[in-house]
Amino acid sequence: MIKVAMTGVYVDDVATAHAFYTDVLGFETRTRMDLGDGTLFVTVGAREGAQPDLQLLLEPGQGPIAEPYRRALHExxxxxxxxxxxxxxxxxxxxxxxxxxxxHPPQEQGPVIAAVFDDTVGNLVQLVQPKE
Structure with a gap:
């Protein structure tokens, strides 16, 4: 069986994103490595053993691929x-x-209730809860 192990999110600043995703959203740090030249490799994941194999990679969002992609999503x-x-x-x-x-605040969207917030590092993030 194939399972998701890691997915990435392009961010304006990895250190700022790391603080937001851990201190505000409540994720735990899985990996934090200084690769030199101010480059960080950071992954976070859900706390308390939820989804222990799944990590979110906070990736630098600069560059010819990431910048247009992020801008188009946000716009x-x-x-x-x-x-x-x-x-x-x-x-x-x-x-x-x-x-x-x-x-946008919580509202019904098909089979879920959803809300969208700004993650402070260039992205919109959606939260969903299945309808009962």
């Missing part, structure tokens, strides 16, 4: 990644209390 209002939560309203309230800016 279209599309999230670069989707995270699931058990209680979207509680997570929305928690994140708003921490100053996270949402582009």
């Amino acid at each position: 279209a209002g599309l999230p670069c990644i989707v995270f699931s939560v058990d209680d979207l309203q509680a997570e929305y309230d928690r994140l708003r209390g921490l100053g996270v800016r949402f582009t």
Whole structure:
């Protein structure tokens, strides 16, 4: 069986993204290596043993491929990644209390309730909760 092991998100600044994804969103650091010249290799993942094999790579978003891709997603209002939560309203309230800016509050979208926020490093991120 093939499983997802790692997926990447292009970000404006890896160190800033690392702080946001751990301190605000609550992920844990899986890998943090200084590759020299100010380049960081950072992966994060869900806490408490949830999805232990799945990592999110925070990748530098500069360059001829990443920049147009990120700009097009953001201008279209599309999230670069989707995270699931058990209680979207509680997570929305928690994140708003921490100053996270949402582009749309929780609302029904087909089989899920979804909300989208700005991750402060150049991306829109969607949170979803399956409808019961």
